[in-house]
Amino acid sequence: EAGVAQSPRYKIIEKRQSVAFWCNPISGHATLYWYQQILGQGPKLLIQFQNNGVVDDSQLPKDRFSAERLKGVDSTLKIQPAKLEDSAVYLCASSSNYEQYFGPGTRLTVT
Amino acid sequence: GESVGLHLPTLSVQEGDNSIINCAYSNSASDYFIWYKQESGKGPQFIIDIRSNMDKRQGQRVTVLLNKTVKHLSLQIAATQPGDSAVYFCAENRGNTPLVFGKGTRLSVIA
Numbered sequence: 001e002a003g004v005a006q007s008p009r010y011k012i013i014e015k016r017q018s019v020a021f022w023c024n025p026i027s028g029h030a031t032l033y034w035y036q037q038i039l040g041q042g043p044k045l046l047i048q049f050q051n052n053g054v055v056d057d058s059q060l061p062k063d064r065f066s067a068e069r070l071k072g073v074d075s076t077l078k079i080q081p082a083k084l085e086d087s088a089v090y091l092c093a094s095s096s097n098y099e100q101y102f103g104p105g106t107r108l109t110v111t
Numbered sequence: 112g113e114s115v116g117l118h119l120p121t122l123s124v125q126e127g128d129n130s131i132i133n134c135a136y137s138n139s140a141s142d143y144f145i146w147y148k149q150e151s152g153k154g155p156q157f158i159i160d161i162r163s164n165m166d167k168r169q170g171q172r173v174t175v176l177l178n179k180t181v182k183h184l185s186l187q188i189a190a191t192q193p194g195d196s197a198v199y200f201c202a203e204n205r206g207n208t209p210l211v212f213g214k215g216t217r218l219s220v221i222a
Contacts, residue, residue, distance in 0.1 A: 048209065055207075093154070099157050101157070102156070104153055
């Protein structure tokens with residue numbers, strides 16, 4: 001089966017600019033997650049969707065981060081405006097039960 | 112490829128030897144634990160999981176041990192191969208709460 005797809009793989013922007021990441025989960029997976037992985041650390045959950053509804057966004061910095069999954073399939077994560085500390089790998093994962101399947105991530109560098 | 116973590120604890124093992132990677136988890140109420148493998152430039156990959164009603168679970172070449180008394184989890188890899196070189200993360204949760212990832216350990220296999 002095809003895995004979780006993410007694009008772009010790399011993005012370099014200047015602080016205060018905006019950026020968007022896209023994720024296409026594994027077909028049929030109802031649950032979709034966005035994680036932030038800062039260099040040297042484990043992934044940290046930003047937001048979890050069940051179909052097109054938000055299950056948990058308690059760790060999402062809502063003043064600058066937003067995410068949507070309008071049709072319950074693919075999802076976008078946006079940062080506006082970006083800060084230097086947003087430099088990280090943004091991972092998308094999907095699941096149909098307990099096991100989460102991760103995409104390759106998007107490496108964001110904010111200069 | 113890019114490095115997942117530059118300042119992680121590192122375990123160096125000779126090819127063919129057994130590896131033991133340790134993790135101290137934080138929440139005594141956690142009832143589900145997972146080990147992930149993350150290669151450079153890729154998302155985390157599920158290796159093995161264990162529930163809190165068990166203290167040992169075996170997979171193919173891998174064994175996870177859980178000691179709830181001291182909140183300790185370990186991953187044993189038998190006959191370590193060069194392809195096992197990666198960063199390994201433990202993760203924990205309880206019920207439907209978000210997965211919390213540990214700090215990670217880099218395993219380097221010496222051929």
